[in-house]
Amino acid sequence: MAKQRIVSTSINGNPVEFLAAPRQTLLEVLRDNLDLIGTKEGCSNGNCGACTVIFNGRPVDSCLVLAVEAEGGELETIEGVALTDGLHVIQDAFLGQAALQCGICTPGFIMSTKALLEENASPSEDEIRFHLAGNLCRCTGYDKIVRAVQQAAEGVTN
Template identity: 70%
Template sequence: MKKTQVQTIVNGRPVEFLCEPRQSLLEVLRDNLSLTGTKEGCNDGNCGACTVEMDGRIVPSCLVLGVEAEGAQIVTIEGIALGSGLHEVQKAFLEGAALQCGVCTPGFIVATKALLEQNPNPTEHEIRFWLANNLCRCTGYDKIVRSVQAAACRLQEEAPA
């Protein structure tokens, strides 16, 4: 019954922690590393509230063990903003009122950023399909989809021609 030492990189910084093998990455982020921006929703992979990026892919951190983060690169919602300014996806969600209670929002933003990095100009269908693993019980999704489209426009305007 021994804890395991894990070395990983979270939001660009080397991090070391001790965890039990049964602890999820979500628990480690929130309870061991105090990165409470990542939310627990269903804890079984359905709702997407706990979405983080792991080695360039979005994953449900509730279904990753903390010990599996050994040697990985993790990006959480805390790593999305650029310096002191918000990321365009965060700005678009704020301005588009794409949130009410906010519990799903970190997962949506991490997932949206990953979408726009690999598909800068997605169709509405592509947006809805990509975000199907993120559930929101407040907004009815329309404002979320509009905000993703707004963020995509802004990021494309910013991108060097």
């Protein structure tokens, strides 16, 4: 194994240092080294979006980012979305609209939704569907996910 490097980053607002081998993806380090298991692996090649995290303000597939690339960056994962006094409006909306079945894709959808709403607080249904097309869900047919994002957008706007 190649020599591990120290990576300094910020995760969910807290400074974090971790060791990573050059070959390790950000997804692997989040899950295996840092115990942030809320970020899910569905394909490991950037096709399903289950591992979406927000990296320097943009949604990324953490399976396509090398852990060492996180040096100096700001990361936000599903573990950082809920507030200390309750759920985020997006999380409330996903529950209220029954926008999940098995739930494995849900963290990725919530992170993509958060990135969308931070960029566009009032997206149209077409914009929602276009923006979320990188996140695969096999259970819901997406209808209730779209409703949840619409509900969350109203919550964010209000």
